[in-house]
Amino acid sequence: MDSVIALVGKDFVLSAADTSNARSVIVMKDDVDKIMELDSHKTLAMGGEPGDFVQFTEYIQKNLHLYEFQTGLQLSTHAVANFIRGELARLIREAPVLANLLLGGFDEVSGPCLYYIDYLGTLEKLDYTAQGYASFFILGTLDRYYQKDITLEQGIELMKRCIQQLGKRFVINQRNFIMKVVDKDGVRQINFE
Amino acid sequence: MFYSLSTLLIPKILESHTEIKLYILHSHFLFYTHTHTHIYIYIYMASIGTGYDLSATTFSPDGRVFQVEYAQKAADSSGLTLGMCCKDGVVLAVEKVLLSKMLLKESGRRVHLIDQHAILAVAGMGPDGRQLATRARQECEQYRNIFRMPMPAHLLAERIAGYVHVHSLYWHVRPFGCTILIGTWDGKQGPALYMIDPSGTFYRYYGCAAGKGKQGAKTGLEKLDFHQLSCEDALFELAKLINAAHDESKDKPYEMEMIWIKRDLGKASLVPPNLIETVRQRAEQLAREEEMAD
Numbered sequence: 001m002d003s004v005i006a007l008v009g010k011d012f013v014l015s016a017a018d019t020s021n022a023r024s025v026i027v028m029k030d031d032v033d034k035i036m037e038l039d040s041h042k043t044l045a046m047g048g049e050p051g052d053f054v055q056f057t058e059y060i061q062k063n064l065h066l067y068e069f070q071t072g073l074q075l076s077t078h079a080v081a082n083f084i085r086g087e088l089a090r091l092i093r094e095a096p097v098l099a100n101l102l103l104g105g106f107d108e109v110s111g112p113c114l115y116y117i118d119y120l121g122t123l124e125k126l127d128y129t130a131q132g133y134a135s136f137f138i139l140g141t142l143d144r145y146y147q148k149d150i151t152l153e154q155g156i157e158l159m160k161r162c163i164q165q166l167g168k169r170f171v172i173n174q175r176n177f178i179m180k181v182v183d184k185d186g187v188r189q190i191n192f193e
Numbered sequence: 194m195f196y197s198l199s200t201l202l203i204p205k206i207l208e209s210h211t212e213i214k215l216y217i218l219h220s221h222f223l224f225y226t227h228t229h230t231h232i233y234i235y236i237y238m239a240s241i242g243t244g245y246d247l248s249a250t251t252f253s254p255d256g257r258v259f260q261v262e263y264a265q266k267a268a269d270s271s272g273l274t275l276g277m278c279c280k281d282g283v284v285l286a287v288e289k290v291l292l293s294k295m296l297l298k299e300s301g302r303r304v305h306l307i308d309q310h311a312i313l314a315v316a317g318m319g320p321d322g323r324q325l326a327t328r329a330r331q332e333c334e335q336y337r338n339i340f341r342m343p344m345p346a347h348l349l350a351e352r353i354a355g356y357v358h359v360h361s362l363y364w365h366v367r368p369f370g371c372t373i374l375i376g377t378w379d380g381k382q383g384p385a386l387y388m389i390d391p392s393g394t395f396y397r398y399y400g401c402a403a404g405k406g407k408q409g410a411k412t413g414l415e416k417l418d419f420h421q422l423s424c425e426d427a428l429f430e431l432a433k434l435i436n437a438a439h440d441e442s443k444d445k446p447y448e449m450e451m452i453w454i455k456r457d458l459g460k461a462s463l464v465p466p467n468l469i470e471t472v473r474q475r476a477e478q479l480a481r482e483e484e485m486a487d
Contacts, residue, residue: 071348079340086339109381 002034002047003134005162006102006114007142008127010149012183013112015045016159018174019101030084035180037187038064039074042105042179044084047131049098056099060084069189077105081115081123089121100131106182110156130162138162139168152181156192250364260368261361264391268317268403269368272412272447273438274303275431276374277312277400277417278384282424282455284464285314286431288404288439289448295352296383299466304452308333309460310343310378312452316403317371317391329353346377346385350395358393368392372403376462378454406438413437425457428464432476449473 006015017034020027035045036057044060046053061084068074075083081103091097096119103115116124118131128146130138141162150158156179163177179190245251246259253259272288287303303315305326313329315322332352336344353375361368368391375387388403389395400414413434422430428451435449449472451464 071345073345073348075340076342079342082341083339 001172002100002132003138003170003177004034004045004047004100004102004131005134005138005142005159006104006129007146007150007155007158008104008112008114009155011042011106011112011152012181013106014152014155014159014179014181015043015102015104015113016163016177016179017045017047019176019178020174021050022172030176031192033178035178036061037180038080038103038105039068040186041074041107041137041182041184042077042080042103043182043187045102045104045131045180046099048100052097053099053101053134056087056097056103060087062151076107076110076114077103077115078107078110080105081117085117085121085123085165088117088119092120102129102131105181106184108184112182133170133172134162134166137165141165152183155181156190160192231252248364249361249366249368252434255290258361258392261392264361264370265372266367267374268391269405269407271315271317271371271404273402273404273406273435274314274372274374275400275402275410275414275434276376276388276398277414277422277427277431278376278386278398278419279422279424279427280420281457282378282427282453283312283384283386284424284427284431284451284453285312285374285376286428286435286452287314287316287450288435289450290444291312291446291448298448299450302450304450304463305329306452306461306463307349307375308337308343310454311346311349312454312461314374314450314452315371316373318369319371322371322373323367325353325369325371329375330355343377343379346375346382346387347397350375350379350387350389350397354389354393354395357389357391359383361392374401376454377455384454391411408413409438410434424453425476428453428468428472429475432469432472433479434478436473436480 004017004020006013015035019030019032021032023031035043038044038061044057046057064075088097098119100119101117103117106112114126116126116129122143128142145158159179179189179192180187205207221424249260272290274287276285301319303314303319303322307313307326307329311333313326313369329349332349333344357369360366360428372388372390377385386398386401387395388398388401399419402410402414417430432449439447449469451469453464454461
């Protein structure tokens with residue numbers, strides 16, 4: 001099961017996701033990138049059913065690119081979050097998509113923001129959250145150690161702590177995690193450990 | 194049978210005209226006598242776009258679509274309509290001619306609220322403009338439903354212009370007989386003003402005018418510095434321009450309708466009637482003083 005964690009810092013959004021694709025007792029791939037870059041200043045970390053979330057997030061990404069070509073505008077994170085939520089809410093009663101997403105974005109106007117979107121069309125703007133089984137273990141850790149306006153170094157330390165907690169208490173061994181940050185300079189991957 | 198009748202009629206009514214031959218072709222598709230004769234009477238009387246102006250789907254040999262041009266004439270025959278960007282908002286004003294003393298003021302509005310951030314003014318046929326305002330409201334509402342954000346100005350203008358244009362492509366609908374001014378205020382980009390004419394052409398302006406007297410009004414607008422004027426100043430300037438364009442002796446009495454989006458108010462609203470009245474009195478007073486000084 002996918003573990004996806006994200007938190008908002010002073011001027012960035014940090015996302016982490018595990019990189020394994022496993023079915024029953026077999027690990028099929030252990031270097032999957034589950035954090036998609038929607039555009040220059042947005043990441044979409046995904047979890048759920050592997051085929052569903054890839055298909056759906058690519059659909060969202062292409063629609064955003066089309067919007068940008070047609071109008072010359074990049075949508076704000078708020079607009080993208082509501083667009084994604086609208087699509088999932090429509091699909092839940094037509095052709096359900098098991099995609100649980102964490103949308104992190106940096107807007108010039110409103111700064112960093114994080115949105116929790118689940119497969120039913122739930123939408124919440126949050127400072128820190130997790131999807132998948134990780135939430136059972138990590139929300140407590142984040143409650144305890146998260147503070148508003150943390151710096152990137154503190155954020156990375158906190159994320160490493162969360163990943164260690166998962167390694168300690170979660171029965172499924174998720175060996176690798178990938179971490180990406182969005183700030184005013186765009187999206188980049190963080191190398192840690 | 195009717196086709197052969199019509200070929201007899203042609204030489205009797207008119208001398209040989211190249212345009213008329215087109216009508217013979219055109220009549221090939223008509224099957225009712227009354228429409229046949231109706232058309233021939235029309236040819237006899239038409240003078241401007243003779244032959245090429247019956248439908249919006251016909252180009253003339255010199256590349257014009259006459260139906261669209263006639264629609265533009267309809268739009269130009271209304272009272273003066275002005276729009277202006279200011280440093281803290283957008284203002285639109287319409288000179289609404291009062292056709293009768295029995296008319297209740299503030300009815301038959303030509304300025305419309307589209308969304309909290311968008312306003313629209315109509316020059317030309319009021320009902321056509323109302324239809325476009327409804328469409329603009331639907332576009333903005335749909336955008337808000339999907340993205341939970343106000344619709345960007347150039348996107349709204351493009352959509353409405355596309356809608357207007359589409360009505361000049363088909364034989365069974367007529368073009369809109371109105372020019373519309375769309376004003377928006379965006380938190381990031383500030384004020385925006387677009388003017389869309391019946392052909393579907395649209396441009397973005399600092400200040401624009403449509404309707405009778407628009408040339409003089411455009412000259413007047415060019416003298417203003419939009420970056421310095423506030424919305425209240427803009428109201429006064431527009432009132433002055435409408436007053437200048439209106440000829441007391443010749444034209445009927447008029448009502449001034451104004452609508453604005455002011456940054457301080459936060460959302461679009463009709464300008465209060467007493468404020469319009471104040472501004473109009475000031476403008477008329479100023480005009481009288483200038484006349485006496487001359």
